[in-house]
Amino acid sequence: RDVLHRHDAALSGRSLPDATHVFAHYTHSMVWHPTSSPRWRALRKVCSAELFAPHRLTTNQSLRRDKVWQLVSHVERVAYSGMPIAVRRLTFATVINLLSSTIFSADVANLDDCKGSSESSFQGVLAEVIATVGLPNMSDFFPEIARFDPQGIRRRIKGLFQRLHDMIDDRIELRLRERATTAGNGEPPANKNFLDVLLDYRGTDDGKGFDRQTLLTLLLDLFSVGTDTSAATVEWAIAELLLYPKSMARAQSELAQVLGSRPEVEESDIDKLKYLQAIVKETFRIHPPAPLLLPHEAKDTTQIQDGRYTVPLGTRIVVNVWAIGRDGEVWPEPEKFMPERFLEEESSGAAGVDFRGRDLELLPFGSGRRMCPEMPLAHRMVHLMLASLLHRFEWRMRPEDVKNGLDMSERVGLNLAMAKPVQAMATPV
């Protein structure tokens, strides 16, 4: 925290090979790709201008509404059948479909795929990648044995990446064929998607646009970092609310007050849902999806704690936001799920604290110029999914969870998720 407070500027850069490929510098489990080329810089530019741009966020609002509506309808069907709801599997599939509709104009995940971990489905392979990437790898502690890959983790991840690459490649091929038939000359069809934007881009140094490998790597990154992070947040929030039914009831009564008899939550409602916002903040505080952010590198030699420590130029810095969120000096009763701490009227000092990168005690998306570029999208999706699930259903624990207690242990993969995915009973209201 001290580093962040005093030397934010020094840490705001990340000069590892190129952080666009977020996997590349994590562990020895990773498959390396060349990511420091001018082509990659061009790719980042086009992403900022097209995928992450505010006008895209506005244009895709109806898409998000549709995907959340599909989620609610699915939960309703399962709830009527009396089966428990696998919150993360369903929210994961929902976010995958939101991304894939933006990129390919098609859904690639199936909410009915109950196995979810089946290695033949897109969501199954992606889930497997996310879980395997975070397995403790001896090669990280003993780099000299890394090339032997003693646990076979690197080999396994390579195979999984290959399978995802093939699936994404099929989508690219399909779009190229559609472009060839609809316009006859390879022009994009009228409903241009993000893949079309990438295929048409000629702003690279050689004017040839992006090669296939670069496209594949970028798309794989987006699906890997952009899906389970939001899904896991909604799952943690539901799990905490099952443990704190008063908070659940308060959120539902706020929703009833703001929405009245209207069944669908709109993005424009989020601003008015102060308690729901506090729940999301509290969830990010205790369960940050990226507990160590991504590695940063000191751009200058820096003294911290009045010169007691020197951080030399080039030091790799890992910021433990998980520990900051549970620091008793910053947060009273840090282990307690207490959304009220963020409310103006009931505050214990955290009112006004937000997660947009300014308040260094709450940094689920990082801070500075390399913070998560998709925070606005994630913010909308997390609030919309959670609000819709709370507004449309009463939630309770399964009898076995009531008896044995809900297992809140964590699994560190590419992100921090529940080790035992929550299964909850829902009743439509």
Ligand code: HEM
């Ligand atoms: C609750 C949801 C999410 C959380 C908590 C989250 C968190 C993060 C964090 C902590 C970082 C690293 C920041 C740093 O080290 O300073 C990051 C980077 C990134 N995130 Fe997210 N993220 C979320 C959703 C998304 C989504 C939906 C997408 C895309 C569709 C996305 C795309 C990215 C990308 C591309 C980077 C790398 C940026 C770079 O290296 O410059 N994230 N995210």
